[in-house]
Amino acid sequence: AAGGRGRSLAALRRVSKHLTVSSRSSEEDREATFKTTFLEGRRGYVEKEVTGRRCQGTTVSVSGFLWNRASRRLAVKEAPEVSRVRRRLVALALARPGLRISLRQDMVDTGRRELLLDIGRHETVAEVWREALAGEREGGLVASALQLEYREVGGGGVSGVFCTEPHSSRRLQFLSLGEQPLARGEHHSGVERLCRKVARFQDIKVVAKRFPAFALNIRQPKQLHSEDLLFKLFLGAVRSFLEEQGLLRRKACPAPQAPTPSLLMTGVKPLPSTQASSSSVAEGRASCSKLL
Secondary structure, eight states: OHHHHHHHHHHHTEEEEEEEEEEEOSSSSSEEEEEEEEEETTEOOOEEEEEOOOOOOEEEEEEETTOOHHHHHHHHOHHHHHHHHHHHHHHHHHOOTTTOEEEEETTTTOOEEEEEEEEEOSSSSHHHHHHHHHHHTTTGGTTTEEEEEOTTTTTTEEEEEEEEBBSSSSTTTTEEEEEEESSSHHHHHHHHHHHHTTTGOOOOTTSSSOOOOOEEEEEOTTOOOOHHHHHHHHHHHHHHHHHHHHSSSSOOOOOHHHHHHHHHHHHHOOOOTSSOOOOHHHHHHHHHHOOO
């Protein structure tokens, strides 16, 4: 492995009592899988197995996590950490629909293995979204999920799924840029600001908060390298979608104003307020002569 994946595996090896890496990369040698095991950080021999693995890829199995970090292990809250890992895997599946992702938890006390997440390979984000919502027990949002497709000149654009019905939390907001999940930031807040203008997301009779739910992938145009312009492109795509669905009123074009005569057209130049006109000066002289 190289780059971030290599550093992650190296860090995981140091805090795992038993780590196994198995991989198959050759399409011709379909039956062969290479496997190596790290025991307390020490790597064993690389072995070649005939497992009949159906697809290419790498599998990493860990047991005894943080075995040599007692203080860190006590500080880790298992349920929130597992939930956070699960959400990040869902975000990765929505960013790359062609991946198959599963998450299992081994119960040390009972010896039972619990399947926490299992998302298969799909061709579109909508299919992954439907399966992810079923796992989140949010099947009611599936009916309101509409496909968003916005293309820009230069290969850029925005595609994905947007739910026209609101949700009670922000946990169903997923964004990715170039198939890489984005952490919550200005793009998520921008979508929320747009949805605040939609009456459906502003029902004052409902006490619970109402947030948009979406899974969108941003494709950056080749000639566009400015983050501000990319942000405007993204918000413009979301606004156009809301306007097409009749949820957001289109911006009214300002009415053309009637042309007013200018100084250049009339040829009249007004005098300063402190300067009297020639006629008023003449009248003043005539009145003075009468008095005399």
